[in-house]
Amino acid sequence: TRQLQPGDNSHGNPTEVFDDVTVCFGDIVGFTHIASSLAPIEVADLLNSLYSSFDNILEDHRVYKLGTIGDAYMVASGVPERIGYLHAGECANFALDMMASITGYRFAPFPDIQIQLRVGLHSGQCVAGMVGKRMPHYCLFGNTVNIASRMESSSYALRIQVSGDTAHILQRIGGYRLEQRGTIEVKGRGAMTTYWLTGRDGFNKPLPSLSDAAGAEYHEFK
Numbered sequence: 001t002r003q004l005q006p007g008d009n010s011h012g013n014p015t016e017v018f019d020d021v022t023v024c025f026g027d028i029v030g031f032t033h034i035a036s037s038l039a040p041i042e043v044a045d046l047l048n049s050l051y052s053s054f055d056n057i058l059e060d061h062r063v064y065k066l067g068t069i070g071d072a073y074m075v076a077s078g079v080p081e082r083i084g085y086l087h088a089g090e091c092a093n094f095a096l097d098m099m100a101s102i103t104g105y106r107f108a109p110f111p112d113i114q115i116q117l118r119v120g121l122h123s124g125q126c127v128a129g130m131v132g133k134r135m136p137h138y139c140l141f142g143n144t145v146n147i148a149s150r151m152e153s154s155s156y157a158l159r160i161q162v163s164g165d166t167a168h169i170l171q172r173i174g175g176y177r178l179e180q181r182g183t184i185e186v187k188g189r190g191a192m193t194t195y196w197l198t199g200r201d202g203f204n205k206p207l208p209s210l211s212d213a214a215g216a217e218y219h220e221f222k
Helices: 031-036 040-058 084-101 143-153 164-173
Strands: 016-028 064-069 072-077 110-114 117-131 137-141 160-163 176-186 190-200
Touching: 016 031, 016 084, 016 143, 040 064, 040 072, 040 084, 064 137, 072 084, 084 117, 084 160, 084 164, 084 190, 117 143, 117 164, 137 143, 143 160, 143 176, 160 164, 164 176, 164 190
Parallel strands: 117 160
Antiparallel strands: 016 072, 016 117, 064 072, 117 137, 160 190, 176 190
C-alpha cells in the first residue's frame, strides 16, 4: 500500500517500467444513445450499478482497477504486482466474468434497456506510477495502453477482442478458446491480426448470445 502512495522517490515509489502487462478495456455499446433517453441522475445510477457489479468481480482475479472514463472500465494485470506471463490469463478471466455478468442484466428503473459490452485486451510493456498529490491516481502510460483501447473500440457488441500478442500468451498458458478475426488496421500500430476470446476450459458461466448483439449502427468505432 505504501508503494502506491504519492510522494518523493526516496520512499520507494518511483515510476517503474513493467515489461509484462495486459491491459483490458470494456465499454457499453450504444451508450450515447442510451444516455440520451435518461436523465443525468439516471445515467449516474446506471453506471454506478454496472461498475459496482464489475468491482465485485475484481476480488476473484489478480487485476488492478485503473479507473473509469465515462462508460469505459479499465483494469490491468502485471502491475503493480509482477506475476510473470500469467497477466494475460488474469485479464482474460476477468473479461469473461465481466461479459458473463451482463447476461440477463437489467437496470431496475428501465428493465427494457439491454446493456451490451465490448471488450479489448493487449499485452506488452508500459510505464506505471502515482500521478498527482491531491486525489492521486496510479496511471499507466505507453503504447500498450493505447492499443488495448483500440482493441476495445474496434471490437463488436458482446465480443472480447484480443491482440495477437495477448493471444500468443493465452495459447502458452493453455485452455483458452480463441477464434482468429483476421487483420485489421489499428491506429498507431498499423495492420494487426486479432482474435476473439470466446471461452476457457472449465468456464461454465453463460455468456450473452451473439444473436442478440447490437448492429453496427450502434457502435462508435475509433
